Amino acid sequence: MKxxxxxxxQGHTAASRRGAAEGTLVAGTIATLGSIYSHRRWAYYRNLPPSLKVLxxxxxxxxxxxxxxxxxxxxxxxxxxxxDGVRILDMQEHQEMSRWETLSTxxxxxxxxxxxxxxxxVGGWALSLAVAGGIISRDKYQTTAQKVVQARMWAQGLTIGIILAAAGLKTGHNKGESASRVRHDSVILRPTMSKVLRFL
Known part of the structure; x- marks a missing residue:
């Protein structure tokens, strides 16, 4: 091992710092512009404390x-x-691409x-928070704090639903892989079992 x-x-550190600066600049610009737009567009956002906006x-x-x-x-x-490291990586990428091409939609x-x-x-949580906030903000009878709590509760509930759906998809995907592995193993074991039965 080299x-x-x-x-x-030093090169790795410099590359990581460059990436951190890029991420901060792009995401910070988008988030700040979004905050400014929300401040101008919605009264309930204007009423939020500055600490929440910064957060x-x-x-x-x-x-x-x-x-x-x-x-x-x-x-x-x-x-x-x-x-050899580059060759192994290229081979792994090629195998992954070949496997991807054989998968169904x-x-x-x-x-x-x-x-x-x-x-x-995380994306589902952010989207559900934005949608819930947009819907709840139309209610004229709730205070800003109540609207924030309501939007957060809806986002949490929808996020739990997304997590459960992801767990279900993962379980189904793993079962499919296990079934294909069992079929592959059974094809390998079938000739061996027939030889054993013939011997008995």
Whole structure:
């Protein structure tokens, strides 16, 4: 196993910092513009305390910062691989692409969902919060605090539904893989069993 040199460590750190800056800039800009638009568009958002508005921007910016930093670090690591490591990675990518091409549409959806499970859950939570907030904001008889609580409760309920659906899809996908593995094993074992029975 080859140890990383000081130059490679510094390069990885620089790539991760560049990714963190990119994630912060893009996500921070989008979140800030969204906050400004919401402040101008909806009275209930204007009435929220500034700390909650800042928290909303941070909730969007912080994950983007860490994700982009990790992506840039992994890209740098990949650029440093050479020889057999690159060949093995290329072979694994080719095998994965071949497997993907043989899957049916429903299996592709299940496979994609299982690999992006957390993104779907967080995205579903954010979407359900936005939709619930938009619907509840029309109620003239509730205070801003009541509307925020109602929107949060609806988002939590819908997120639990998304988590249960994801668990069901994952269980079904795993059962399908187990069944195909059992069929494959039974094809291998059938000649062996027939030989054993003949011997007995």
């Amino acid at each position: 140890l990383a040199t000081e130059e490679q460590i 909303g921007v941070l909730i969007i910016t912080a994950p983007a910062l860490s994700i982009q930093a990790e992506r840039r670090g992994l890209e740098y690591d990949r650029s440093q691989w050479e020889g 429903s299996d592709k959806i299940a496979d994609w969902a299982s690999r992006h499970e957390y993104s779907l859950i």
